[in-house]
Amino acid sequence: MSAPPATVLRTGLSALLEAVAAEAPHLDVRAPSAATAPFAWDAGTAPRHGEGVEVDGPAVAFPTTALEVQQLVRLAARYGVSVVPRGAGSGLSGGATATRDQLVVSTDRLDRIVEVSPADEIAVVEPGVLNAALNEHLAPLGLFYAPDPASWRISTIGGNIATNAGGLRCAKYGVTRESVLALDVVLADGSLVSIGHRSIKGVTGLDLVSLFVGSEGVLGIVVAATVRIRPLPVARRTVTAFFASTAAGAAAIGAITASRVRPSVIEFLDEPTLDGIDAANDSGLRTRGAALLLIELDGFGIEEQTAELTTALEAVGARVAVESEADAETLWELRRSGRRLGDGSWFVGGDVAVPKSRIADVFAGFPALEARYGVAVSAVAHAGDGNLHPVITLPIPAGADPATVPAVLHDAADDLVRAALSVGGTVSGEHGIGTVKRDLAAEELIERVRIAQLAIKHALDPAGLFNPGKAL
Amino acid sequence: MSAPPATVLRTGLSALLEAVAAEAPHLDVRAPSAATAPFAWDAGTAPRHGEGVEVDGPAVAFPTTALEVQQLVRLAARYGVSVVPRGAGSGLSGGATATRDQLVVSTDRLDRIVEVSPADEIAVVEPGVLNAALNEHLAPLGLFYAPDPASWRISTIGGNIATNAGGLRCAKYGVTRESVLALDVVLADGSLVSIGHRSIKGVTGLDLVSLFVGSEGVLGIVVAATVRIRPLPVARRTVTAFFASTAAGAAAIGAITASRVRPSVIEFLDEPTLDGIDAANDSGLRTRGAALLLIELDGFGIEEQTAELTTALEAVGARVAVESEADAETLWELRRSGRRLGDGSWFVGGDVAVPKSRIADVFAGFPALEARYGVAVSAVAHAGDGNLHPVITLPIPAGADPATVPAVLHDAADDLVRAALSVGGTVSGEHGIGTVKRDLAAEELIERVRIAQLAIKHALDPAGLFNPGKAL
Numbered sequence: 001m002s003a004p005p006a007t008v009l010r011t012g013l014s015a016l017l018e019a020v021a022a023e024a025p026h027l028d029v030r031a032p033s034a035a036t037a038p039f040a041w042d043a044g045t046a047p048r049h050g051e052g053v054e055v056d057g058p059a060v061a062f063p064t065t066a067l068e069v070q071q072l073v074r075l076a077a078r079y080g081v082s083v084v085p086r087g088a089g090s091g092l093s094g095g096a097t098a099t100r101d102q103l104v105v106s107t108d109r110l111d112r113i114v115e116v117s118p119a120d121e122i123a124v125v126e127p128g129v130l131n132a133a134l135n136e137h138l139a140p141l142g143l144f145y146a147p148d149p150a151s152w153r154i155s156t157i158g159g160n161i162a163t164n165a166g167g168l169r170c171a172k173y174g175v176t177r178e179s180v181l182a183l184d185v186v187l188a189d190g191s192l193v194s195i196g197h198r199s200i201k202g203v204t205g206l207d208l209v210s211l212f213v214g215s216e217g218v219l220g221i222v223v224a225a226t227v228r229i230r231p232l233p234v235a236r237r238t239v240t241a242f243f244a245s246t247a248a249g250a251a252a253i254g255a256i257t258a259s260r261v262r263p264s265v266i267e268f269l270d271e272p273t274l275d276g277i278d279a280a281n282d283s284g285l286r287t288r289g290a291a292l293l294l295i296e297l298d299g300f301g302i303e304e305q306t307a308e309l310t311t312a313l314e315a316v317g318a319r320v321a322v323e324s325e326a327d328a329e330t331l332w333e334l335r336r337s338g339r340r341l342g343d344g345s346w347f348v349g350g351d352v353a354v355p356k357s358r359i360a361d362v363f364a365g366f367p368a369l370e371a372r373y374g375v376a377v378s379a380v381a382h383a384g385d386g387n388l389h390p391v392i393t394l395p396i397p398a399g400a401d402p403a404t405v406p407a408v409l410h411d412a413a414d415d416l417v418r419a420a421l422s423v424g425g426t427v428s429g430e431h432g433i434g435t436v437k438r439d440l441a442a443e444e445l446i447e448r449v450r451i452a453q454l455a456i457k458h459a460l461d462p463a464g465l466f467n468p469g470k471a472l
Numbered sequence: 473m474s475a476p477p478a479t480v481l482r483t484g485l486s487a488l489l490e491a492v493a494a495e496a497p498h499l500d501v502r503a504p505s506a507a508t509a510p511f512a513w514d515a516g517t518a519p520r521h522g523e524g525v526e527v528d529g530p531a532v533a534f535p536t537t538a539l540e541v542q543q544l545v546r547l548a549a550r551y552g553v554s555v556v557p558r559g560a561g562s563g564l565s566g567g568a569t570a571t572r573d574q575l576v577v578s579t580d581r582l583d584r585i586v587e588v589s590p591a592d593e594i595a596v597v598e599p600g601v602l603n604a605a606l607n608e609h610l611a612p613l614g615l616f617y618a619p620d621p622a623s624w625r626i627s628t629i630g631g632n633i634a635t636n637a638g639g640l641r642c643a644k645y646g647v648t649r650e651s652v653l654a655l656d657v658v659l660a661d662g663s664l665v666s667i668g669h670r671s672i673k674g675v676t677g678l679d680l681v682s683l684f685v686g687s688e689g690v691l692g693i694v695v696a697a698t699v700r701i702r703p704l705p706v707a708r709r710t711v712t713a714f715f716a717s718t719a720a721g722a723a724a725i726g727a728i729t730a731s732r733v734r735p736s737v738i739e740f741l742d743e744p745t746l747d748g749i750d751a752a753n754d755s756g757l758r759t760r761g762a763a764l765l766l767i768e769l770d771g772f773g774i775e776e777q778t779a780e781l782t783t784a785l786e787a788v789g790a791r792v793a794v795e796s797e798a799d800a801e802t803l804w805e806l807r808r809s810g811r812r813l814g815d816g817s818w819f820v821g822g823d824v825a826v827p828k829s830r831i832a833d834v835f836a837g838f839p840a841l842e843a844r845y846g847v848a849v850s851a852v853a854h855a856g857d858g859n860l861h862p863v864i865t866l867p868i869p870a871g872a873d874p875a876t877v878p879a880v881l882h883d884a885a886d887d888l889v890r891a892a893l894s895v896g897g898t899v900s901g902e903h904g905i906g907t908v909k910r911d912l913a914a915e916e917l918i919e920r921v922r923i924a925q926l927a928i929k930h931a932l933d934p935a936g937l938f939n940p941g942k943a944l
Contacts, residue, residue, distance in 0.1 A: 200828065205921070205943065207682050231732040260706050353673045428676055
């Protein structure tokens with residue numbers, strides 16, 4: 001944030017703001033100020049301890065229609081102002097961060113559920129609709145939208161699309177990409193195009209929808225999405241499998257793969273994670289075991305599924321229990337938000353994915369990582385698809401600055417990502433690259449692939465208008 | 473095929489062939505000749521009655537390694553010779569057609585199953601592996617590869633990827649795109665790149681894998697693919713639902729959607745289709761009803777699924793039966809290849825997809841189409857995803873040329889496609905655009921979208937080396 005003083009806006013943005021005032025006063029565009037400071041960050045990059053928020057943020061626009069988005073993009077193109085698309089700002093990789101010479105286009109007011117068609121199994125929504133709001137709307141109809149990032153209560157469908165968000169249930173139902181059929185997108189020249197189709201299938205031309213899903217706002221702004229919806233399963237059941245050690249639990253993931261059961265959710269919590277949850281909630285999970293596979297089955301034949309799963313897990317030493325509905329609810333809440341981080345410890349989070357068979361190897365590498373860097377390392381894993389969220393922590397000594405996270409945590413996190421790469425994994429399973437993981441992405445992708453990605457970016461956004469410095 | 477005489481090859485290709493002989497004699501490249509004539513066509517465009525096959529075909533290369541593919545692409549680039557990637561040639565839209573100034577790169581000898589990892593739920597295969605060969609390899613392991621185009625016995629995984637092939641089971645398991653995790657691809661500059669990831673999830677950079685899937689060979693040549701494999705379902709069951717009329721059967725598709733059952737396969741066969749199958753096989757389907765929903769359920773809770781499905785279908789007038797294993801096998805064989813076309817009739821096939829709720833509307837439009845053009849129109853539908861395969865026929869009068877299909881059939885087919893577009897459908901659900909549907913694709917996609925697609929093509933293949941004149 002090497003921003004000039006607040007009164008000397010760069011020519012581009014100030015000219016744009018003047019043009020809005022003169023030509024398009026109906027557009028709600030806020031000039032950079034302390035009030036827009038929160039739009040400089042996302043949830044993964046915002047200062048955790050309050051510093052920095054007095055600095056002016058970017059300009060922020062709140063369009064209410066696709067046409068207004070087009071007008072904003074055209075004005076930005078005319079004055080050479082970078083455009084940063086923004087959903088709820090709940091991202092963790094810096095994809096929505098913005099500087100005070102940039103124009104944030106917020107989807108806050110593009111929040112209409114345009115249509116729900118149970119007969120076509122689709123919903124048409126604007127990008128600012130919260131994931132939770134869509135599912136609340138669908139539940140009375142006996143339907144649901146499958147992708148469920150942990151942020152589902154606060155994140156938007158548009159943000160989920162920008163990051164190709166994963167979640168817990170995607171072990172069975174696929175990630176966001178598998179649930180998006182069509183998009184309306186504003187391109188860098190301000191044109192509004194529809195890509196994809198309302199039918200489930202369609203192969204007319206290159207698959208631009210999949211290209212936009214996960215593109216982190218560098219190709220255009222999604223102003224409407226046609227997404228797949230599904231009938232709520234006839235039954236859901238939560239099964240716990242506790243193990244004597246993290247290693248035993250991690251090894252047991254393979255037993256589920258070797259069975260014919262495909263749970264909707266398979267969450268693996270290692271020993272330090274269980275300790276952390278118990279410490280914050282007095283929940284007593286550790287009295288049941290040192291590692292936990294928290295599993296949701298759904299669909300037809302729930303008894304058959306439970307029996308086959310139980311047999312598979314008991315054969316590898318698990319203590320298996322079917323949880324009551326009330327206990328299940330508690331367990332899922334503990335999984336989603338039970339572990340408090342940041343109180344008394346520095347921490348750095350992660351998001352790697354590895355081939356399923358290598359999950360156990362990643363956990364097995366934690367002790368060496370801890371020894372090398374003097375930090376604590378633990379993780380939960382979406383075990384059904386090999387996606388781990390490691391947490392690296394270090395107690396803050398008395399008198400130390402909580403805001404200054406020691407480099408050793410980041411070094412350990414980078415080492416962990418490299419360990420994932422070395423077993424055929426990827427630097428981000430679902431959070432995206434944003435600003436935070438660009439260097440690591442460069443370690444995963446060879447130069448020729450990066451050149452190809454940049455060529456596609458350039459083909460669709462030759463002036464580099466959208467979200468420069470992100471993702472690629 | 474305005475080809476010059478066989479002895480006067482154009483400079484580009486003859487120079488390339490000389491260079492192969494001089495520099496790379498290990499490459500198996502056949503010069504244009506009558507023997508290569510079959511490589512000028514695919515299954516959808518080959519002359520049905522033998523004419524035209526005496527004309528020389530394109531040059532054809534049979535690389536055995538990715539390195540040889542790279543060498544061929546570099547030579548083609550050097551001499552400005554267009555490259556047409558080709559799998560089994562079983563495509564129906566002309567995507568693999570080639571002229572005698574072009575170089576076909578066949579994947580016939582890139583046919584190794586490189587790896588099967590049940591623990592990672594993936595297989596790594598070369599593009600020339602037949603879909604059926606992969607599944608034969610997987611079955612003893614209790615695994616299967618889900619996408620099952622009707623051509624699965626003769627089509628290759630590479631061809632399936634090029635067309636983003638659908639099939640019967642994709643109602644439940646998704647199309648080819650949902651089963652491809654990573655690709656090794658030779659780009660237009662001859663470089664070999666790996667895109668995607670061995671993990672189930674991954675969001676590092678733009679999703680180039682999805683861009684290549686369905687790109688019909690215009691972006692590069694796939695030389696290896698990492699695909700998802702799944703455990704064979706614990707149970708499979710075939711259910712038939714016969715109806716008193718095509719309209720009643722088409723309307724009943726919505727009853728399945730409204731239930732909570734999601735069959736692995738839902739095939740709808742209308743009255744003329746049943747008549748055609750019976751005529752060719754003496755199978756007696758029409759004695760059971762005038763339209764048929766042929767359904768496969770799979771997975772856990774097969775009894776529960778059968779009960780809910782039966783209730784849903786009987787409520788809309790179906791005569792429902794659970795078929796024995798032997799009867800089921802017969803029925804699926806009749807569905808896949810029971811109707812003989814082309815004996816005594818001209819015919820034109822189709823492949824449109826519409827939103828599920830509009831399937832019945834498409835069938836309801838057939839009588840008007842028949843009246844307007846004086847042809848017969850019928851269809852089978854992959855009803856689970858709104859994908860219809862219409863067949864338009866006209867008896868060949870005595871003395872008429874079987875090879876000269878009257879324009880009226882094509883006009884009727886185009887009208888049918890436009891009817892699909894008018895209800896929010898697409899001009900191709902799974903066969904692709906190739907050469908055959910480029911004009912219709914231009915009716916579906918607005919110019920700005922076509923410009924964007926061409927810009928991406930140009931970004932990856934600036935000289936237009938790969939499969940010019942196809943898909944886009």
